[in-house]
Amino acid sequence: MRAHMLGNMRDHLQALSEIQAALAAKQLDRAADIAETRLGMTSLGTHGAAHMAQYMPKAMQDIGTEMHHAASRFALMAQEGDGQKALENLVQVTQQCVACHAGYRVY
Numbered sequence: 001m002r003a004h005m006l007g008n009m010r011d012h013l014q015a016l017s018e019i020q021a022a023l024a025a026k027q028l029d030r031a032a033d034i035a036e037t038r039l040g041m042t043s044l045g046t047h048g049a050a051h052m053a054q055y056m057p058k059a060m061q062d063i064g065t066e067m068h069h070a071a072s073r074f075a076l077m078a079q080e081g082d083g084q085k086a087l088e089n090l091v092q093v094t095q096q097c098v099a100c101h102a103g104y105r106v107y
């Protein structure tokens, strides 16, 4: 479980990096696609989120859920070409990374 979760985590960071690269290249569609499939609500199945969530305290689950929602909102705004609103939601994505890491450990 821990190994699976940390593997997901490394992919989250990789995805953020790819999103920023796409934004820098003004490829909003590509940024949206990466965000939705790797961090957004669409990613829940591939990450085995439902299986993992049952081992997390409720408050931790909520942070994770908010992260996935924020990533999907980012994707929607980026698809609509609203770079400013997209960025505001990307900030909320990274804030959830920070909030969860500040409060929880697996080791």
Ligand code: HEC
Binding pocket: 006, 007, 009, 010, 012, 013, 016, 039, 060, 061, 063, 064, 067, 093, 094, 096, 097, 098, 100, 101, 104, 105, 106, 107
């Ligand atoms: C719901 C909680 C939660 C959220 C949200 C979360 N993480 Fe994590 N993450 C953790 C925990 C717990 C660890 C393990 C920390 C430990 O035990 O020292 C971790 C570890 C990591 C690691 C280290 C992986 C390794 O191989 O050791 C990376 C990188 C990481 N997270 C990136 C991210 C990024 C980027 C985001 C946001 C897009 C994110 N995480 C969101 C809980 C979370």
